[in-house]
Amino acid sequence: MALLEVTNLRKEFGGVIANDNVSLRVEKGEIIGLIGPNGAGKTTLFNCIVGYLKPDKGRVRFKDEDITALKPFQTNRKGIARTFQLMKVIADLTVLGNVMVGSFCRTDNRRIARDKSLEVLEFLELQEYSNAYPTELPIATQKMIELARALATKPELLMLDEMAAGLNPKETEKMVALIRRIHSEKEITLFLIEHIMEVVMSISERIIVLDGGKKIVEGPPKEVAEDKRVIKAYLGERYVKG
Numbered sequence: 001m002a003l004l005e006v007t008n009l010r011k012e013f014g015g016v017i018a019n020d021n022v023s024l025r026v027e028k029g030e031i032i033g034l035i036g037p038n039g040a041g042k043t044t045l046f047n048c049i050v051g052y053l054k055p056d057k058g059r060v061r062f063k064d065e066d067i068t069a070l071k072p073f074q075t076n077r078k079g080i081a082r083t084f085q086l087m088k089v090i091a092d093l094t095v096l097g098n099v100m101v102g103s104f105c106r107t108d109n110r111r112i113a114r115d116k117s118l119e120v121l122e123f124l125e126l127q128e129y130s131n132a133y134p135t136e137l138p139i140a141t142q143k144m145i146e147l148a149r150a151l152a153t154k155p156e157l158l159m160l161d162e163m164a165a166g167l168n169p170k171e172t173e174k175m176v177a178l179i180r181r182i183h184s185e186k187e188i189t190l191f192l193i194e195h196i197m198e199v200v201m202s203i204s205e206r207i208i209v210l211d212g213g214k215k216i217v218e219g220p221p222k223e224v225a226e227d228k229r230v231i232k233a234y235l236g237e238r239y240v241k242g
């Protein structure tokens with residue numbers, strides 16, 4: 001049984017087919033990379049999986065349960081958390097407050113939520129920022145706060161949308177190390193969209209490639225990087241270096 005199974009998923013926006021008959025499986029414990037040129041449909045696929053968007057066709061199953069019709073807070077309770085390509089930190093809550101929003105997915109008790117959130121901040125080495133307001137902090141730190149909020153919901157599957165975007169090489173390296181620790185120490189399955197090739201190739205055990213809404217290739221990073229269909233999909237797009 002796959003942890004996540006997407007079958008024949010389709011999503012159209014007024015003539016633009018953002019996801020065209022996409023099927024994929026994510027096994028428990030894997031790190032899967034999702035790549036493809038800008039506009040390939042990666043973020044839309046994430047949105048359909050977690051329930052931010054309703055697919056026009058197709059099914060999403062998580063732990064052998066149909067979650068296609070569920071709302072984001074419900075898929076979150078089931079064990080799926082995600083971060084956003086365009087960050088969504090809450091400006092008028094402190095860093096701790098932002099993370100507690102995640103913890104409330106598992107408890108109604110403020111004290112427990114606070115303790116759990118502090119634990120997550122410590123794991124990410126962000127405890128010194130607990131009482132700061134996120135928008136006062138660098139983008140890289142804000143991205144980690146979003147990661148902290150996602151982790152505080154205690155996910156089994158964590159979906160990351162372009163965590164390295166906008167980060168400098170040093171920050172990117174730190175983010176990659178953190179993502180690896182989340183996988184190895186918390187045993188969380190990872191499904192990540194990443195535009196920086198070096199990053200996605202080095203982290204992922206398996207890579208899925210979307211182009212024009214369709215899944216065109218799937219396989220180990222080395223094979224995918226050398227695949228003619230993948231190279232063709234990226235032609236015309238500037239090769240993004242880390």
Ligand SMILES: Nc1ncnc2c1ncn2[C@@H]1O[C@H](COP(=O)(O)OP(=O)(O)O)[C@@H](O)[C@H]1O
Pocket residue numbers: 013016017018036037038039040041042043044045
């Ligand atoms: N909410 C939306 N309304 C209309 N079109 C959208 C919407 N979201 C995405 N699209 C379109 O769907 C396609 C896929 O977008 P997206 O999933 O964001 O791609 P990616 O994340 O791979 O860059 C693009 O053509 C984009 O313009």
Ligand SMILES: [Mg+2]
Pocket residue numbers: 042043044085
């Ligand atoms: Mg996107």
